[in-house]
Amino acid sequence: MSNGIVCVTGGLGFIGSHLIRDLRSRGYSVRVMDNLSPQIHGHLPAVDGSLALDSGVQVTRADLTVTSGLGDFLQGADCLVHLASETGTAQSMYEIAHYNAVNSQGTARLMDWLVNARHSIKKVILASSRSIYGEGAYRCWTCGVVTPLPRTTGALAAGRWEPECPGCLGPLQLIATPEQSSPAPASIYAATKLAQEDLFRIACGSSGIPFGILRFQNVYGEGQSLRNPYTGILSIFSTRIRRGLVLPIFEDGLESRDFVFVGDVVKAVRLCLEAQTVVGQTFNVGSGIPTSVLDVATMLIQVFKGRSVTEVTGQYRLGDIRHCYADIAALRSATGFEPEVGLEAGLARFATWVASQPLPEDGLDQANQVLMEKGLMK
Ligand SMILES: NC(=O)c1ccc[n+]([C@@H]2O[C@H](COP(=O)([O-])OP(=O)(O)OC[C@H]3O[C@@H](n4cnc5c(N)ncnc54)[C@H](O)[C@@H]3O)[C@@H](O)[C@H]2O)c1
Numbered sequence: 001m002s003n004g005i006v007c008v009t010g011g012l013g014f015i016g017s018h019l020i021r022d023l024r025s026r027g028y029s030v031r032v033m034d035n036l037s038p039q040i041h042g043h044l045p046a047v048d049g050s051l052a053l054d055s056g057v058q059v060t061r062a063d064l065t066v067t068s069g070l071g072d073f074l075q076g077a078d079c080l081v082h083l084a085s086e087t088g089t090a091q092s093m094y095e096i097a098h099y100n101a102v103n104s105q106g107t108a109r110l111m112d113w114l115v116n117a118r119h120s121i122k123k124v125i126l127a128s129s130r131s132i133y134g135e136g137a138y139r140c141w142t143c144g145v146v147t148p149l150p151r152t153t154g155a156l157a158a159g160r161w162e163p164e165c166p167g168c169l170g171p172l173q174l175i176a177t178p179e180q181s182s183p184a185p186a187s188i189y190a191a192t193k194l195a196q197e198d199l200f201r202i203a204c205g206s207s208g209i210p211f212g213i214l215r216f217q218n219v220y221g222e223g224q225s226l227r228n229p230y231t232g233i234l235s236i237f238s239t240r241i242r243r244g245l246v247l248p249i250f251e252d253g254l255e256s257r258d259f260v261f262v263g264d265v266v267k268a269v270r271l272c273l274e275a276q277t278v279v280g281q282t283f284n285v286g287s288g289i290p291t292s293v294l295d296v297a298t299m300l301i302q303v304f305k306g307r308s309v310t311e312v313t314g315q316y317r318l319g320d321i322r323h324c325y326a327d328i329a330a331l332r333s334a335t336g337f338e339p340e341v342g343l344e345a346g347l348a349r350f351a352t353w354v355a356s357q358p359l360p361e362d363g364l365d366q367a368n369q370v371l372m373e374k375g376l377m378k
């Protein structure tokens with residue numbers, strides 16, 4: 001299907017910009033719909049002009065939730081990749097209607113068009129998130145593989161950071177989270193991502209449109225928003241390192257995430273677009289390796305050769321999970337996917353890019369202040 005037309009919502013964002021370049025380099029034409037959200041792009045949008053200058057990329061500035069131009073955007077295209085979303089987990093906890101409008105309703109409008117219009121779209125891909133799992137998967141030596149309940153405020157207040165077995169309340173061992181793990185969203189953002197998945201599964205399933213749902217882990221790399229204080233721990237830390245500020249680490253620092261390089265995520269999206277075998281599956285996309293927040297902060301200080309130090313604060317945010325890393329066996333066997341860029345090499349590439357960017361204001365203290373005032377951070 002190379003040389004086909006791929007429509008990308010949210011295509012001027014972090015992952016979208018990389019995806020568009022990759023698709024162009026393989027001969028696809030690309031149509032983008034993006035509203036250039038000021039939280040991501042600033043009030044005077046600073047987007048990569050090279051995308052707009054490429055005659056194979058057609059950009060429509062429009063808000064998915066209200067535009068009447070979905071038909072013009074999608075008509076005659078071969079594939080759709082749906083990336084447009086609000087993405088701040090903590091922010092979603094107090095902008096509930098807005099997150100629902102953009103993420104759930106925006107997706108619903110796309111589905112409405114797809115099931116009601118005559119069109120040529122042969123594959124749709126949704127960017128979902130590991131956040132739909134809530135806590136990752138664990139093994140209890142008595143009860144077997146379990147998904148723990150969200151940690152209670154009482155447990156967090158007492159510094160009992162590790163989740164306990166929902167069956168016997170015993171200790172747990174972290175394991176890779178497979179796609180069959182029961183969804184248990186712990187934030188409004190996660191609930192809207194799960195809603196997006198359900199809309200895709202039901203609408204595309206019932207109308208016979210081949211689809212793929214990809215649950216990204218923590219994506220990082222060149223081009224991620226340095227401005228948005230609500231997302232991207234590596235962006236937030238990199239600004240503080242450049243300013244010589246302390247890196248505050250929540251809980252005891254041993255909470256972990258699966259950091260996956262943006263180039264690997266783009267590869268997973270393209271493989272799923274192209275694989276004939278992907279017709280209605282859900283896949284994890286990650287590196288398959290957990291890294292503690294304290295370790296990633298220390299590695300980042302090293303690659304920047306910064307003077308900052310880490311400080312484990314014991315503070316915590318409601319809605320944060322303790323651990324999650326991806327089981328990527330299903331994606332590997334369906335598409336041959338293999339992550340290529342390890343964390344050390346990826347962080348070095350990220351740091352080189354960050355150093356070439358203007359130094360943003362440090363928005364972390366202010367963002368945390370808002371969370372404290374709303375009782376969402378202690
Ligand atoms: N970056 C990650 O770590 C990560 C992890 C898991 C899932 N995801 C998912 O991947 C997708 C892309 O993430 P990203 O990191 O590139 O985010 P991003 O914020 O950089 O890009 C999102 C783009 O969507 C646009 N947008 C927002 N609201 C819109 C609307 N109403 N109409 C049209 N466009 C709109 C924004 O202007 C932005 O350009 C999202 O769906 C996100 O939930 C990202």
Ligand SMILES: [Zn+2]
Pocket residue numbers: 140141142143144165166167168169170
């Ligand atoms: Zn148990």
